Amino acid sequence: MLPVFVIIPLGAAFLIPILAKFRQGLAAFVANLAAGLLLFFSICSIYWLKGGLKIYYVGGWPPPFGICMVLDGLTVLVLLVINLIGFLALVYSLDYIKRYSSAYLYYTLFCLLLAGLNGLVISGDLFNLFVFLEITSIACYSLIAFGTEAEELEAAFKYLVLGSVADILILLAIGMLLGCVSTLNMADISRSLNTAVSSNLILYSTALFITGFGLKTALVPLHAWLPDAHPAAPAPMSAMLSGVVIKIAGVYALIRVIFNIIGFNLVISQIFIWLGILSMGVGVLLAIGQWDFKRLLAYHSISQIGYVVFAIGLGTPLGITAGLFHLFNHSLFKSLLFLNSGAVEYSTGTRRLEKLGGLYQSMPTTSATSLVASLSIAGIPPFCGFWSKLLIIIASFQANNIVGAIVCILVAMVTLASFLKVQKYAFMRKAGQALTNIKEAPGFMKFSMLALAMLCILVGIFFVPFVDTIIKPAAAVLLEGTGYARRILGV
Amino acid sequence: MSLIVKRITRITVSLIFLFGVYILLHGHLTPGGGFAGGVIIALSFIHLVLAFGKEVALKKMSQATVSIIESLGGLMFWGIALLGLIFGSYFFLNILPKGRPFDLFSSGIIILCNIAIFLKVGAGLFAIFLALAFIRLPPEEKKGENR
Amino acid sequence: MSLYILCLILFAIGLYCLIVKKNLIKKIVGLGIAEYAVNLFFILLGYTKGGEAPILSKDTPITNFVDPLPQALILTSIVIGLGVTALMVAITVRIYEKYRTFDINEIRRLKG
Numbered sequence: 001m002l003p004v005f006v007i008i009p010l011g012a013a014f015l016i017p018i019l020a021k022f023r024q025g026l027a028a029f030v031a032n033l034a035a036g037l038l039l040f041f042s043i044c045s046i047y048w049l050k051g052g053l054k055i056y057y058v059g060g061w062p063p064p065f066g067i068c069m070v071l072d073g074l075t076v077l078v079l080l081v082i083n084l085i086g087f088l089a090l091v092y093s094l095d096y097i098k099r100y101s102s103a104y105l106y107y108t109l110f111c112l113l114l115a116g117l118n119g120l121v122i123s124g125d126l127f128n129l130f131v132f133l134e135i136t137s138i139a140c141y142s143l144i145a146f147g148t149e150a151e152e153l154e155a156a157f158k159y160l161v162l163g164s165v166a167d168i169l170i171l172l173a174i175g176m177l178l179g180c181v182s183t184l185n186m187a188d189i190s191r192s193l194n195t196a197v198s199s200n201l202i203l204y205s206t207a208l209f210i211t212g213f214g215l216k217t218a219l220v221p222l223h224a225w226l227p228d229a230h231p232a233a234p235a236p237m238s239a240m241l242s243g244v245v246i247k248i249a250g251v252y253a254l255i256r257v258i259f260n261i262i263g264f265n266l267v268i269s270q271i272f273i274w275l276g277i278l279s280m281g282v283g284v285l286l287a288i289g290q291w292d293f294k295r296l297l298a299y300h301s302i303s304q305i306g307y308v309v310f311a312i313g314l315g316t317p318l319g320i321t322a323g324l325f326h327l328f329n330h331s332l333f334k335s336l337l338f339l340n341s342g343a344v345e346y347s348t349g350t351r352r353l354e355k356l357g358g359l360y361q362s363m364p365t366t367s368a369t370s371l372v373a374s375l376s377i378a379g380i381p382p383f384c385g386f387w388s389k390l391l392i393i394i395a396s397f398q399a400n401n402i403v404g405a406i407v408c409i410l411v412a413m414v415t416l417a418s419f420l421k422v423q424k425y426a427f428m429r430k431a432g433q434a435l436t437n438i439k440e441a442p443g444f445m446k447f448s449m450l451a452l453a454m455l456c457i458l459v460g461i462f463f464v465p466f467v468d469t470i471i472k473p474a475a476a477v478l479l480e481g482t483g484y485a486r487r488i489l490g491v
Numbered sequence: 492m493s494l495i496v497k498r499i500t501r502i503t504v505s506l507i508f509l510f511g512v513y514i515l516l517h518g519h520l521t522p523g524g525g526f527a528g529g530v531i532i533a534l535s536f537i538h539l540v541l542a543f544g545k546e547v548a549l550k551k552m553s554q555a556t557v558s559i560i561e562s563l564g565g566l567m568f569w570g571i572a573l574l575g576l577i578f579g580s581y582f583f584l585n586i587l588p589k590g591r592p593f594d595l596f597s598s599g600i601i602i603l604c605n606i607a608i609f610l611k612v613g614a615g616l617f618a619i620f621l622a623l624a625f626i627r628l629p630p631e632e633k634k635g636e637n638r
Numbered sequence: 639m640s641l642y643i644l645c646l647i648l649f650a651i652g653l654y655c656l657i658v659k660k661n662l663i664k665k666i667v668g669l670g671i672a673e674y675a676v677n678l679f680f681i682l683l684g685y686t687k688g689g690e691a692p693i694l695s696k697d698t699p700i701t702n703f704v705d706p707l708p709q710a711l712i713l714t715s716i717v718i719g720l721g722v723t724a725l726m727v728a729i730t731v732r733i734y735e736k737y738r739t740f741d742i743n744e745i746r747r748l749k750g
Contacts, residue, residue: 007573014565017558059575127711134718138725145729150736154745157729161656164669164722168676171715172649175680178708521693526717612717619724626731 001048002056002069004041005079005122008034009115013108020104027104028094031111035087038114042079049076049473053487055124063124063185063488070124070186070488073473077324078121078252080470081331084455085243086114089236092339092448095441096236096346106146106234113139113240117248124488126174126261127184129253133170133216136249137163140241144233155232159225166215173208176201177261187488190261194482202262209257210271217250219309220279223302227286230301231294231351235342238294242301243335247327251308260477260484264315272313277404279306280411288418293341293351293426296418297334300377303411304330310408311392312478314399321475322391325467329384329459333376336452340370343441343449344426353425360427362438365446367427369453374423376456378416384460500542507535511613518605525605529612536617545625557618564611571603641682649675662730662740666723673719677712684708 012034019026048054054071057063090110097103116135123129141163145156178184180201181192193202211222218226226246230238258268283303290296308330311323343366344359345351360367376385389412396405440446459466477484511531518524540548652675655668684705692706730740737745 003576007569007576011566011569011573014562014569017562018566021555021559127714131714131718134722138718138721141722141725141729145732148732150733151747153729153733153736154747157662157726157733157745160722160726160729161665161669164726165653165656165672167722168649168669168672172676172679175676175683175708178680179683182705184707184711522691526713619728623724623728623731626735 001041002054002071002122003058005038005118006115008037008041009111009118013111013115016104016108016111024104027107028097031107032087032090032094034111035083035090035114038083038118039087042076042083045071045076045079046470049073055488063188067128068124068185068488069122071122072477072484072487073475074252074256074324074477075121077328077470077474078248079118081328082114082117082121082244082248085240085331085335086110086117088448088451089239089335089339092239092342092445093234093236094444096234096342096445099346100147100234106143109139109143109146110237110240113143113245117244120248121252124187125185126177126189126257129256130167130170130174133249133253134167136245137167140245143237144229144241146234146237147232149232152232155225155228159229162215162222162225166212169208169212169215173205173212176205176208180205186256186261187485190263190482190485193262194485206258206262206268209262210254210268213250213254213257214275217246217254217305217309218279218302219250219275219305220282220302223279223283226302227295227298230298230338231292235338235345238297238342239335239338242298242338243331246301246305247308247331251305251312251327255312255478259481261482263482269313269315272309273401273404276306276308276310276313277407279303280310280407281306284411284414284418288414291353293344293353293356293422294338296353296422297337297341300415300418301330301334303415304334304377307389307392307408307411310404311395314395314401314404316395316399317475317479318391318398319395320478321467321471322388322395324474324478325463325471326385326388326392328471329376329388329456332452332456332459333373333383333385336369336373336449336456337377339445339449339452340366340373343445346441346445347438353422356426357429358427359438363440365449366441369449370427371423372453372456374419376460378419379412380416382457382460384456384463387460387463496542500538504535504538507531507538511535511609515605515609516602519601525608526612528605529609530616532609532613533616533620536613537620540620540624545621549621552617554618554621557614557621561611561614561618564607564609564614567610568604568607571600571607575600642679645675645679645682648672648678651675660742662733662742662745665742666726666730669726670719670723673715677715677719680708680712680715 012030016027016030019030049071056069056071058067058069060066062068090107093106093110097106100106113136116132116137116139119132120129120136123132141156141160144159145153174184177189180199181189183189183192215222230242233241258264262268280303283299283301283306287296287299287303290299304326308323308327311319311326314320314323341351343363344356347363347366348356348359350356372383376383379386379389381387389408393405393408396402396408441449511528511534514521514523514531515525515528518528536548536552539551649672652668652670652672655671656665657668659665659668684707686702686704689702689704692703692709694700733745734740739745
């Protein structure tokens, strides 16, 4: 039953251009149906996993001859992230996209994006992962440039160039690995790397993987595309980009390759820790001075992904669990923040914080949900962000990494200050002259924002059963590292 | 374009089309297959555009038709893969009879997949060419303010 | 071994072109060169000494073939490269419409 995650969005993406010739409304309906089905199946996959690891041989060819699809704990977690945020962003776009002409193109590209993301995470073969990564990237580039205003095109071009360089580096790294082990199945590569003689090629390949996937994750110093690309995209696409794509095409692919294929060692751990600390610090320092709502959120994305990479780089069980939990939480509250900024822009027409104000009275839903999201990202109990940040700080103290722990605490305080600024300028203070007649966001947009805010609160209150059912199996997959190969090939 | 070009184009367009179909159908025996065949077909239409101009080529294959053929190609590929799932219980399984090796109709679904890719790539490349080559730039505005 | 080094030199030339040149079209050409270099590197991995093209037909006996797996993968990669190049050219044409120039130093409205 695994290929259903790829079949549904691909079918929707090919059907929509034909259906849109007859009736425009069908495009939105088909896309939302596809996303809803995907969400349903990804919740089912939590139960499929109870029976153990699931492997699917595409075309009936067993590995290592054929491509296989694998469902394990880590896959279930990221499938939930992708399909949940994807469904809610699509529901949000039902109202938001009416501003643009030819909306059916948006739905086609969005379904292709979902297909690429889903295929990336269930793939068990390294080149298959690369192909789906490219599908995701091409859909992203097109969606960022969707409005075809001057700034959006420039941002899309910048992201295109840097993203293509990253893809080429990843292809070079796959080529070097292929030269060493002459197979492409992830489990087979890991088994061959264990028994084969280590050579310099594997070191170069690891370095290229970290650079290539790091560019997709926007780790500092490879973050230059993110503050331009995320504000320029339409708001539901920004939510998908910041909440899903940089995590899946970046963090998930990186940790799948490093942990399960090449094997985690001390050098890689130090690299992740220092990259994480650098991202945390630089991201939040650059975010403080921003007056554009979405650009501020984009810089905060860099710093929160720094948290995730730092925690996973610690390598301890608590560290990896905390990192994956923060990955899930960040996708929830960052997507909610971007959807809020989209609603604000939809109603008021501006993104500059100095021009906004007084939205607390005129847009109650938006300001309430943005309050929930801001408290989550700053780490205030009992919202979800508090628990994951606390676990990260405890894990770094446990791993004797005092520098990292202190940076975490300081960055959390600066994040809180930054979001208090956002709340004050955009929502709390008295409205200026220009902002009159502001209406609340339309129905579907309210539904998505309320759903995400509910989830923030629920995950924060019930975090212990959530971590046990979903995060712990994911962390277990990463911790057993190259033992992954034994489970897939049955050797 | 001059008279010589137009005369020769009338002959070579059909030859290029035939060559593309040949490369497509022998995809499982010789190098090429769906993608190369599709590119050659798109080239034959582009040849028509270059020699005669946009209107003549669009009468043969209008922009809406190109878009529909492209989506149909994708849907056909998706449908073939899905048939493998329904009838053979594995996605993409090779379910049609495989004849003797080196025959034209051996190797099951590969030839149908090649045709689907051919439709999609050919229509897609022609659509890209039409979109890129005929963009009208808006007239230059007066540079009144400093930039 | 020297062939691989030459491929990597070609990749470096493409990357240089992408980073240093100021014209958008030259950047696209540079990216294309870098992509071809990586594809070439990949195909060269499958080379065996004295190998022939891996096409099976009725009259040739099964002799030493080069590895066909990288060749099949690179077909996919070439198509992906085509798609990305087409997208890049489309965005460049639209940028020319809005900014009236191909120079990267003029296309700098996003700052901060």
